[in-house]
Amino acid sequence: MLKKRIQKLLSLFPGDAVLITSPKNRYYFSGFTGTEASLVLTNDAYYIFTDSRYHIQAKNEAKGFTLIDTAKTSAADFIREEGYRLVGFEEDTVSVEKFRTLSQKVPDAEWEGVSPLISGIRKIKDxxxxxxxxxxxxxxxxxxxxxxxxxxxxxxxxxxxxxxxxxxxxxxxxxxxxxxxxxxxxxxxxxxxxxxxxxxxxxxxxxxxxxxxxxxxxxxxxxxxxxxxxxxxxxxxxxxxxxxxxxxxxxxxxxxxxxxxxxxxxxxxxxxxxxxxxxxxxxxxxxxxxxxxxxxxxxxxxxxxxxxxxxxxxxxxxxxxxxxxxxxxxxxxxxxxxxxxxxxxxxxxx
Ligand SMILES: [Mn+2]
CATH class of the missing domain: 3.90.230.10 (Creatinase/methionine aminopeptidase superfamily)
Known part of the structure; x- marks a missing residue:
């Protein structure tokens, strides 16, 4: 069920990956209910980045996601290392300060807001x-x-x-x-x-x-x-x-x-x-x-x-x-x- 939601988003966004950081959208796409995590959604795989407080919970809730420990690699580091060029993000909830940090950590990526796409998908309840x-x-x-x-x-x-x-x-x-x-x-x-x-x-x-x-x-x-x-x-x-x-x-x-x-x-x-x-x-x-x-x-x-x-x-x-x-x-x-x-x-x- 959640996979369908992710596929819908990726089919509407022609980029390399989408970064999800807001609690509601994170839950919507992964089922994770904890208070600290980022998702990176790509056509090949789905990743959840969180710290050791949430590892067991992420394994239990975010089915089909690869868990990555943020003590080792942050979502931004991962996006840079993978060389993603066009990356979606939630422009309605990412603060200016967080966006500056992202842009500095991943200087070669182009960031494109996907909030209207997500709210469009969320309009129709499954x-x-x-x-x-x-x-x-x-x-x-x-x-x-x-x-x-x-x-x-x-x-x-x-x-x-x-x-x-x-x-x-x-x-x-x-x-x-x-x-x-x-x-x-x-x-x-x-x-x-x-x-x-x-x-x-x-x-x-x-x-x-x-x-x-x-x-x-x-x-x-x-x-x-x-x-x-x-x-x-x-x-x-x-x-x-x-x-x-x-x-x-x-x-x-x-x-x-x-x-x-x-x-x-x-x-x-x-x-x-x-x-x-x-x-x-x-x-x-x-x-x-x-x-x-x-x-x-x-x-x-x-x-x-x-x-x-x-x-x-x-x-x-x-x-x-x-x-x-x-x-x-x-x-x-x-x-x-x-x-x-x-x-x-x-x-x-x-
Ligand atoms: Mn009312």
Missing amino acids: ETEVAAITRAAEIADRAFSELLPQIVPGKTEQELALTLEFTMRKMGASGLSFDTIFASGVRSAMPHGVASDKKIEYGDFVTVDFGCVFHGYCSDMTRTVVVGKANEKQKEIYDIVLSAQTAALAAIRPGAVCKDIDAIARGIITDAGYGANFGHGLGHSLGLDIHELPSFSPRCEETLAAGMLMTDEPGIYIEGFGGVRIEDLVLVTEDGCQILSHTTKELIEL
């Missing part, structure tokens, strides 16, 4: 990736259903967020996709209101936007609930966001243009009079990173293809009142899409 993300989404669903009865007046956002995070870890997640957004009452008008020491109050909207990591892959989901009975204004806003969210879902299929999906949801919110209260894009791709390309934004001209994984997350935010966001994780399939988030989207009144 079976292993879909399985990991599906599991991450399941854990999030189950942890959220365990959390719901605990959202009661008097608890703080922080303690509830911690409970949610602890539950996901107990269920097998290795970490969080991002800092949990847990915004109640007037704070729910902040699209990225991370958990604070504010106490939950009766009548609050509570927006929870969260995700966990499983086998390196992120999930992402948002639900907004009401503590107690929803008032008319809360119901009105919730219903508009839900219509926008489901209308966009219905249009997600291969061949659809990203900005058109955004426009469907945005049109519904704008027609209802809340266009100015939906400031962010409708969604984004994700995988090893929580934000990948393409995105459902008014400017994204990209076309959807089967195997892309997207979020669909419209919102309405009213300062001084509160806000609603509803987000599902969606896999683009051959004939439409499959929703990976299974928590109900009917308004939950706790």
